[in-house]
Amino acid sequence: MGAPKQKWTPEEEAALKAGIQKYGIGKWSTILKDQEFSTDLQSRSNVDLKDKWRNLKFMANGLGSRHRARVSSKSSQLIIKQEEDTTTSSMVVDTDMEVIGVTSIAASNELSQDVIFKKNIPRLDYVI
Amino acid sequence: MGAPKQKWTPEEEAALKAGIQKYGIGKWSTILKDQEFSTDLQSRSNVDLKDKWRNLKFMANGLGSRHRARVSSKSSQLIIKQEEDTTTSSMVVDTDMEVIGVTSIAASNELSQDVIFKKNIPRLDYVI
DNA sequence: CAATAGGGATAGGGTTGC
DNA sequence: TGCAACCCTATCCCTATT
Structure with a gap:
C-alpha cells in the first residue's frame, strides 16, 4: 500500500469544492493544474478527486454511503447522474462554500436527472 | 443480526496463512479466488480474512487485542506497515505453518518498516 | 496515451455477542 | 468484561471506454 x-x-x-465551482464536475485534472488549488491538493491525484467527490455526493444526499444507497428499494432509489458538458450545467453554492445543488440538462438523447443536496439538511423533497 | x-x-x-504466503498480505480477494484455499474458506469473505489477519497480528505482537493496544503510550507504539509489491517481500514460516516473520523492502523513495512477530513468544527485540 | 466513470477491494475505526 | 468476530464506509485500485 x-x-x-x-x-x-x-x-x-474545501479546495476540491472550490475547484468544482470554478470548472465543474469531472474536470479533475483541470482542477489539479490550477495554481489556486494545486497547493492544497498537492498529494491528490485526479482519481482521488473523483472518488472524493463521489463520496461527498452520497454523504450529502442523506442516504449515507453509495453502497448503502444501492440497497434501497427501487421505488425510493436515487439515481444520480452528472452531465459532462459544463456549458449546460449550473451549480448552486451557499455562502459557506458548501455545494448545495447541481443541476444539469440532458443533451440529445441522453438521460439525465437533477441532483440536489445539502450537507446537513437533506432536501429530498426537491428530488424527482 | x-x-x-x-x-x-x-x-x-491454516488456509488463510497459506494464502498469505502465496500472495502476500492484503490480497484477500485473490486468496479467496484460489481453488487451493476456497474450499476451506468457503464461508468467509475477503473482509473476514482481513479481520482475522488483524487479530492474528495483534495476538502475535504480545500486546493483546488491538483495542487494548490503542491506549499504549506513543513511545512504545508499534507502527506496522506492509509493502504491496509481493515480488519485493519475503516471509518466514516455521514447520508448523505459523507465520513468524514478514520482511519487506522499501521501493524507490517510499518509507517502509519491517514487521516481525510470533504467535506465542513475542520477539519484539527483532523489531526496529 | 491521458483522463474519467464506475465497480470492486482494502484499511481501519467502530460495534456486538459470548 | 475482554476479546474474537463482525459491521461501516472513506479511501484506494482495476478496468473499460473515449
Missing part, C-alpha cells in the same frame, strides 16, 4: 490511507483534510475538501 | 458468530477453525486459519 503506497500511503496507508490518507484522510482528507478540511482544507483539501 | 448478522451471522451468528462463526468461530475460526484451525483449518480456516
Whole structure:
C-alpha cells in the first residue's frame, strides 16, 4: 500500500469544492493544474478527486454511503447522474462554500436527472 | 443480526496463512479466488480474512487485542506497515505453518518498516 | 496515451455477542 | 468484561471506454 490511507483534510475538501465551482464536475485534472488549488491538493491525484467527490455526493444526499444507497428499494432509489458538458450545467453554492445543488440538462438523447443536496439538511423533497 | 458468530477453525486459519504466503498480505480477494484455499474458506469473505489477519497480528505482537493496544503510550507504539509489491517481500514460516516473520523492502523513495512477530513468544527485540 | 466513470477491494475505526 | 468476530464506509485500485 503506497500511503496507508490518507484522510482528507478540511482544507483539501474545501479546495476540491472550490475547484468544482470554478470548472465543474469531472474536470479533475483541470482542477489539479490550477495554481489556486494545486497547493492544497498537492498529494491528490485526479482519481482521488473523483472518488472524493463521489463520496461527498452520497454523504450529502442523506442516504449515507453509495453502497448503502444501492440497497434501497427501487421505488425510493436515487439515481444520480452528472452531465459532462459544463456549458449546460449550473451549480448552486451557499455562502459557506458548501455545494448545495447541481443541476444539469440532458443533451440529445441522453438521460439525465437533477441532483440536489445539502450537507446537513437533506432536501429530498426537491428530488424527482 | 448478522451471522451468528462463526468461530475460526484451525483449518480456516491454516488456509488463510497459506494464502498469505502465496500472495502476500492484503490480497484477500485473490486468496479467496484460489481453488487451493476456497474450499476451506468457503464461508468467509475477503473482509473476514482481513479481520482475522488483524487479530492474528495483534495476538502475535504480545500486546493483546488491538483495542487494548490503542491506549499504549506513543513511545512504545508499534507502527506496522506492509509493502504491496509481493515480488519485493519475503516471509518466514516455521514447520508448523505459523507465520513468524514478514520482511519487506522499501521501493524507490517510499518509507517502509519491517514487521516481525510470533504467535506465542513475542520477539519484539527483532523489531526496529 | 491521458483522463474519467464506475465497480470492486482494502484499511481501519467502530460495534456486538459470548 | 475482554476479546474474537463482525459491521461501516472513506479511501484506494482495476478496468473499460473515449
